[in-house]
Amino acid sequence: MRGAETGFRPGDRAVLGRPGIAALLQGLREEGYRLIGPTLRGGAIVYDEIQGVEELPAGWTEQQEAGRYRLSRRVDEALFGYAVGPRSLKHLLFVPRLRLVQLRRRGGSISRTDEAEAPPRLAVLGARACDLAAIDVQDRVFVDGPHPDPDYVARRRSLFVIAVQCGQAGGTCFCVSMRTGPRAERGFDLALTELLDEGHRFFVEVGSDAGASLLARVGAPRAGEDDARAAFEISRRTATQMGRELETDGIKELFYRNLEHPRWDDVAERCLGCTNCTLACPTCFCSTVEDVTDVAADDGRDAAVAERFRRWDSCFSLDHSYLHGGSVRASLRARYRQWLTHKLATWIDQFGTSGCVGCGRCITWCPVGIDITEEAAAIRAGDGAVAAGKG
Numbered sequence: 589m590r591g592a593e594t595g596f597r598p599g600d601r602a603v604l605g606r607p608g609i610a611a612l613l614q615g616l617r618e619e620g621y622r623l624i625g626p627t628l629r630g631g632a633i634v635y636d637e638i639q640g641v642e643e644l645p646a647g648w649t650e651q652q653e654a655g656r657y658r659l660s661r662r663v664d665e666a667l668f669g670y671a672v673g674p675r676s677l678k679h680l681l682f683v684p685r686l687r688l689v690q691l692r693r694r695g696g697s698i699s700r701t702d703e704a705e706a707p708p709r710l711a712v713l714g715a716r717a718c719d720l721a722a723i724d725v726q727d728r729v730f731v732d733g734p735h736p737d738p739d740y741v742a743r744r745r746s747l748f749v750i751a752v753q754c755g756q757a758g759g760t761c762f763c764v765s766m767r768t769g770p771r772a773e774r775g776f777d778l779a780l781t782e783l784l785d786e787g788h789r790f791f792v793e794v795g796s797d798a799g800a801s802l803l804a805r806v807g808a809p810r811a812g813e814d815d816a817r818a819a820f821e822i823s824r825r826t827a828t829q830m831g832r833e834l835e836t837d838g839i840k841e842l843f844y845r846n847l848e849h850p851r852w853d854d855v856a857e858r859c860l861g862c863t864n865c866t867l868a869c870p871t872c873f874c875s876t877v878e879d880v881t882d883v884a885a886d887d888g889r890d891a892a893v894a895e896r897f898r899r900w901d902s903c904f905s906l907d908h909s910y911l912h913g914g915s916v917r918a919s920l921r922a923r924y925r926q927w928l929t930h931k932l933a934t935w936i937d938q939f940g941t942s943g944c945v946g947c948g949r950c951i952t953w954c955p956v957g958i959d960i961t962e963e964a965a966a967i968r969a970g971d972g973a974v975a976a977g978k979g
Contacts, residue, residue, distance in 0.1 A: 596800035602792040602808035603815050604780075609667070609790060610641040611806040612750070612778070613713065619802075621711035621748055624680065626673065631659060633673040635680075635712070644713075645670065652759040652831070652948065655957030668714060668782050671758030672947050676870030677719050680710055681743045682726060685899040688877070693892045704739055711748040715776065717769030718761075718947040720751060722870030724775060728939040729873055748798060751776035755822050759831035760948030762961055766834065768945045771823040778803065781819035791819035832948060832961045835968060839942075842968055843933035847925065851966045856921035858956050863902035865950035865958075866927065871943050874908060876901040903927050928963060 596602070604612070613623055625638045626645055633645050644667045651658045652671065662669050689702040723744075730740035754770035763769030772779055777799030781791040791811055794800045866872040875898050882893045901908050904923050909916040917923045935943035944960070951959045 596794055596804050596808075598794050598796055598800060600794045600800065601811040601816060602794070602803055603811040604790045604792055604806070604808050606641065606667070606788055606790075608806055608808060609780075612802060613638075613640055613711075615802050615805050616711040616748065619709075621709045623713065624710055625713035626668065626670070628659075632657065633659070633670050634675040635673070635677060635714070636675075638713075641667070644668075649756070650758070652952045653957075654760065654951050654959050655954055657952050664784055665788065666755070666782055666784060668752045668780070669755065671754065671756060671761055672716055672718065672949065674868055674949065674953055676722060676868070676947070676949065677712060677715060678722065678726070678870050678872075680712070681723065681740055681747070682730065682737075682873055682900075683739070683743075685897055686739055688896045688898055690896075691894045704742070707739070707743040707746055709746045709748070710743075711750070713750045713752075715749050715751045715772075716754055716947075717751070717772035718763045718766075718945045719870055720749070720772050720775035721763075721766075721768035721945040722947070725871045725939065725941060725943060725945065726873060728941070749776045749778075749795075750799075751779040751795075753779060753781040753819065753823055754826045755782055757826050757829040757831060758948055758952075760951040760959075761830050761946065762832035762834050762948060763946035764827050764830050764833070765836060765961075766942060766944055766946035770826040781822055783815065783818055783822070785818060789815070791815050832946075832951070832959070834944075834946070834961045834964055836942070839964070840933040840936045842964075842971060843929045846967050846971060847929070849967050849970060851963060851970065852921045852925045854966075855924050855958060855963055856919065858958055859904075859920050859924050860955060861904050861906075861920050861923065862955060863904045864953045864955065865960075866902040866904060867900065868949040868953045869931075870945060870947060870949070871931075872902070874901045874903050875899060876908065903930070928960065931960075932964065 616623060623638050624635055626633050627636050627638050627643045628645050629636055633648065633650060646667050647662050647665045649660055649662050649670045651660060692699050730737040731744060751772045753772060757770060776795040779793040779795060783789050783791055792803060792808060794803060878897050878899060880895045903926050906915050917926055931943040
């Protein structure tokens with residue numbers, strides 16, 4: 589059923605208690621969705637498959653700083669009382685390893701399989717504004733580009749999104765600087781704001797007909813103006829709590845004219861080349877192709893399988909820029925400069941937007957605490973110094 593037929597339309601607002609959230613998740617499961625939501629795994633809050641509301645990180649939060657992530661208990665039982673964990677939504681759409689083709693030889697015949705399996709229907713609970721902005725960035729690459737990626741497109745079309753408006757900022761968050769949060773305005777089917785002031789409840793915003801239909805199924809009452817004001821006040825307050833900030837005025841031109849800035853040498857002395865920043869980043873999309881072969885015996889006849897996979901890679905790996913004769917970017921200095929300049933400058937030329945959404949994951953999960961906002965500020969502070977010195 590469409591939302592217009594059930595009393596809710598995109599743009600409408602409702603309110604739910606915790607049992608209502610459980611009913612939403614049950615409704616999605618009945619529609620054949622696999623649930624992906626925030627849960628405790630390995631000492632962190634991550635997006636992973638869940639069965640219901642009981643697996644959400646009730647009463648947990650985290651502290652994040654450069655190179656540091658720690659879980660801690662809250663004084664309440666908030667379900668979404670944290671910022672963002674190490675895992676974004678990237679792995680759900682741009683999967684870490686994807687088989688492109690399989691060749692199988694049996695006897696004297698060779699068969700080819702390149703039909704991808706139908707992707708699962710996924711429903712994501714807890715998507716933050718920065719993650720939705722990152723999906724929008726990747727859509728420009730994999731959907732709106734000259735060569736759409738069929739696997740990404742299929743997964744994207746089957747995704748149902750329940751966003752959560754941030755109620756607190758993390759120590760490495762700077763989404764306000766990038767104009768990507770903390771409030772999600774689009775890209776969701778439903779959006780929740782968790783209210784803890786007068787009873788535990790959730791202000792719900794409808795973003796699509798599919799979201800309206802689901803909300804109507806659980807019998808959600810419409811929200812009053814008091815709940816709406818409380819929800820928007822939470823977003824306003826969160827916007828004042830950013831742990832970091834990044835000056836973006838003229839940032840593309842800033843990086844273009846500072847390709848020989850001495851800061852590149854400074855950061856190269858600290859960078860381990862571990863690729864953590866690119867793997868945690870929700871927009872990085874570097875990949876490589878690998879071939880795998882398997883030879884076996886089958887009833888006395890030769891049987892062999894050759895497969896080609898696409899898997900995630902990183903511009904920080906030496907082989908990623910390998911051309912005949914060697915790597916184009918052999919030094920850490922060159923690789924870090926390539927990553928940061930692409931993220932904050934050339935990406936704008938390619939796709940009309942920055943490649944950074946201000947989630948802060950690259951800062952938190954860098955083992956040596958390299959901070960993208962600090963590096964950009966240092967380059968801005970010394971803008972033009974190299975050129976003047978050479979003059």
